[in-house]
Amino acid sequence: xxxxxxxxxxxxxxxxxxxxxxxxxxxxxxxxxxxxxxxxxxxxxxxxxxxxxxxxxxxxxxxxxxxxxxxxxxx
Amino acid sequence: xxxxxxxxxxxxxxxxxxxxxxxxxxxxxxxxxxxxxxxxxxxxxxxxxxxxxxxxxxxxxxxxxxxxxxxxxxxxxxxxxxxxxxxxxxxxxxxxxxxxxxxxxxxxxxxxxxxxxxxxxxxxxxxxxxxxxxxxxxxxxxxxxxxxxxxxxxxxxxxxxxxxxxxxxxxxxxxxxxxxxxxxxxxxxxxxxxxxxxxxxxxxxxxxxxxxxxxxxxxxxxxxxxxxxxxxxxxxxxxxxxxxxxxxxxxxxxxxxxxxxxxxxxxxxxxxxxxxxxxxxxxxxxxxxxxxxxxxxxxxxxxxxxxxxxxxxxxxxxxxxxxxxxxxxxxxxxxxxxxxxxxxxxxxxxxxxxxxxxxxxxxxxxxxxxxxxxxxxxxxxxxxxxxxxxxxxxxxxxxxxxxxxxxxxxxxxxxxxxxxxxxxxxxxxxxxxxxxxxxxxxxxxxxxxxxxxxxxxxxxxxxxxxxxxxxxxxxxxxxxxxxxxxxxxxxxxxxxxxxxxxxxxxxxxxxxxxxxxxxxxxxxxxxxxxxxxxxxxxxxxxxxxxxxxxxxxxxxxxxxxxxxxxxxxxxxxxxxxxxxxxxxxxxxxxxxxxxxxxxxxxxxxxxxxxxxxxxxxxxxxxxxxxxxxxxxxxxxxxxxxxxxxxxxxxxxxxxxxxxxxx
Numbered sequence: 129x130x131x132x133x134x135x136x137x138x139x140x141x142x143x144x145x146x147x148x149x150x151x152x153x154x155x156x157x158x159x160x161x162x163x164x165x166x167x168x169x170x171x172x173x174x175x176x177x178x179x180x181x182x183x184x185x186x187x188x189x190x191x192x193x194x195x196x197x198x199x200x201x202x203x
Numbered sequence: 204x205x206x207x208x209x210x211x212x213x214x215x216x217x218x219x220x221x222x223x224x225x226x227x228x229x230x231x232x233x234x235x236x237x238x239x240x241x242x243x244x245x246x247x248x249x250x251x252x253x254x255x256x257x258x259x260x261x262x263x264x265x266x267x268x269x270x271x272x273x274x275x276x277x278x279x280x281x282x283x284x285x286x287x288x289x290x291x292x293x294x295x296x297x298x299x300x301x302x303x304x305x306x307x308x309x310x311x312x313x314x315x316x317x318x319x320x321x322x323x324x325x326x327x328x329x330x331x332x333x334x335x336x337x338x339x340x341x342x343x344x345x346x347x348x349x350x351x352x353x354x355x356x357x358x359x360x361x362x363x364x365x366x367x368x369x370x371x372x373x374x375x376x377x378x379x380x381x382x383x384x385x386x387x388x389x390x391x392x393x394x395x396x397x398x399x400x401x402x403x404x405x406x407x408x409x410x411x412x413x414x415x416x417x418x419x420x421x422x423x424x425x426x427x428x429x430x431x432x433x434x435x436x437x438x439x440x441x442x443x444x445x446x447x448x449x450x451x452x453x454x455x456x457x458x459x460x461x462x463x464x465x466x467x468x469x470x471x472x473x474x475x476x477x478x479x480x481x482x483x484x485x486x487x488x489x490x491x492x493x494x495x496x497x498x499x500x501x502x503x504x505x506x507x508x509x510x511x512x513x514x515x516x517x518x519x520x521x522x523x524x525x526x527x528x529x530x531x532x533x534x535x536x537x538x539x540x541x542x543x544x545x546x547x548x549x550x551x552x553x554x555x556x557x558x559x560x561x562x563x564x565x566x567x568x569x570x571x572x573x574x575x576x577x578x579x580x581x582x583x584x585x586x587x588x589x590x591x592x593x594x595x596x597x598x599x600x601x602x603x604x605x606x607x608x609x610x611x612x613x614x615x616x617x618x619x620x621x622x623x624x625x626x627x628x629x630x631x632x633x634x635x636x637x638x639x640x641x642x643x644x645x646x647x648x649x650x651x652x653x654x655x656x657x658x659x660x661x662x663x664x665x666x667x668x669x670x671x672x673x674x675x676x677x678x679x680x681x682x683x684x685x686x687x688x689x690x691x692x693x694x695x696x697x698x699x700x701x702x703x704x705x706x707x708x709x710x711x712x713x714x715x716x717x718x719x720x721x722x723x724x725x726x727x728x729x730x731x732x733x734x735x736x737x738x739x740x741x742x743x744x745x746x747x748x749x750x751x752x753x754x755x756x757x758x759x760x761x762x763x764x765x766x767x768x769x770x771x772x773x774x775x776x777x778x779x780x781x782x783x784x785x786x787x788x789x790x791x792x793x794x795x796x797x798x799x800x801x802x803x804x805x806x807x808x809x810x811x812x813x814x815x816x817x818x819x820x821x822x823x824x825x826x827x828x829x830x831x832x833x834x835x836x837x838x839x840x841x842x843x844x845x846x847x848x849x850x851x852x853x854x855x856x857x858x859x860x861x862x863x864x865x
Contacts, residue, residue, distance in 0.1 A: 154685070188581075
């Protein structure tokens, strides 16, 4: 499922990243690489920005910026 | 010989704390050449041969953001003697990714493993020796906030850092690419101390700064071959990044053990309230209101009143007596008391309020709440072409517009940067506060905090309106928005005080220079005309003020006193009150000045005057920094003209409404 559509509390693993190269490189630099485990920690009012925990820290992203990231959840 | 240490690390890794404990007060703040990102330098305490340069906090050397470009060009161009890489022990994966990039440069390096206490508190045990062996450079465990580990670190400097030789293995196709690039780079004659393998990696990644540098210094034929190699591995940028993270994961799985599974942290629990989808914003506005109350009613105002009492009482009497004893001529005594003491005093009384405001803002910043505020505000700021981070420079604007505009450099995209810089002057700076404080105490004593709050909110509304309109005319490419939420921390009292002192000092300095000069000049202009010494209403001052006053006739404050005050306010907004002090001949007391104002202002004119002061042309320093930041005379001129016209229209509307209501 798409990261931007995940509910708060969703845990999963990054499977695919479809975004423009400059965005993808920055996101990769931050450690959001394919296979990384993530958790959607919270969302601001109106569901945006979205705060994600990965590699032991929390980062806020805009929903539209990370909509190309696919997540595979446990079930 | 002087050796240079470059302090590098991720944002929130504790760079500022480390820089402060190492350099103490021996630091100098300047700018990076060509840009207004702050450049801090200092001498390491104890031994004078170590110069320390604080590079901007960044996540990587990818040269995508301005900060990354600055840091990279310093490392490439200046080749510091030591890279001091500070990493957050409680957030090792991402911090070490950056460390890998740094160590691959082959420059001498030392790693400061900071916040070891936080990591231990979370049940993490870090095998420092293993880490040291894997990285190939000294690792010094530290708690920079408390100064722990400092002596060990200093010893490391003295022992001399050794060159890093970290070499991680990349996927085969990357290694093949590197293998064919290395001879080409050697052929091109690269003889820098920076590792050629690192250059080759950066070339494959498509790193902008490295590519530019290589393009400049390499022969066409070699360059063509290098380009071909790069083109043959289009996914190199992804693969290299992933390989680095995989290497870090492997090292950490060997060197870090976790005692217990992390449950919800204290910080998470605080966030579930402060970042609550519904409660978050009301709480945020409540905090802002509290800061205003503390600054302007509860604490700051009391301090200002106390100071005013001293200045107008014992201090000016003391100076007067001293001058009489020294047999000073009468005119000089009057210049000192009515000009200098009155003018500077009128400004200095606001120091307590400004100090309290900065203390509150530093508290929010150091506690980690500011980044939460950016997340809360992003959705709303986006609508006007800004992002959540623009919020921080804008809040700084409440202190002073100059650092606010300078802070817009933390925004990654150009459009946000330009828009934020242009609307910052509508954030009511602390200098303007002195005018509000004077007028509300003179006219609206029952509603002081409320009226000041209203002015601040109105300034914000005008900023939003301006951004909303300009957004339609500026078109640039969007950039990725990232906002890290570090765990909440209790701010260190020392660091809060240092920061507050730093900012208040700037204000006092201004009082000592611009305002001193202006006070003397104004006093002379107010005492003389072509006919010699005359009463003030016939002086040069009165005629200058009278000449501009008709512009303000529709708003009911077309007196020469307000005319002069507004002109001098262009030099610095805090001079408005000082000018009025001199123009009304109020002597040294702000209290006296307040009692004289109702003679020339109706309450409607007074409130209209406040709105005009809020919005009209920013001060000279702000205008100059705006020119520097936007790099354009056009935007600077726009700002001057636009704010004046807007102020005039708003003040007129306010006057019409207020005359009807009051």
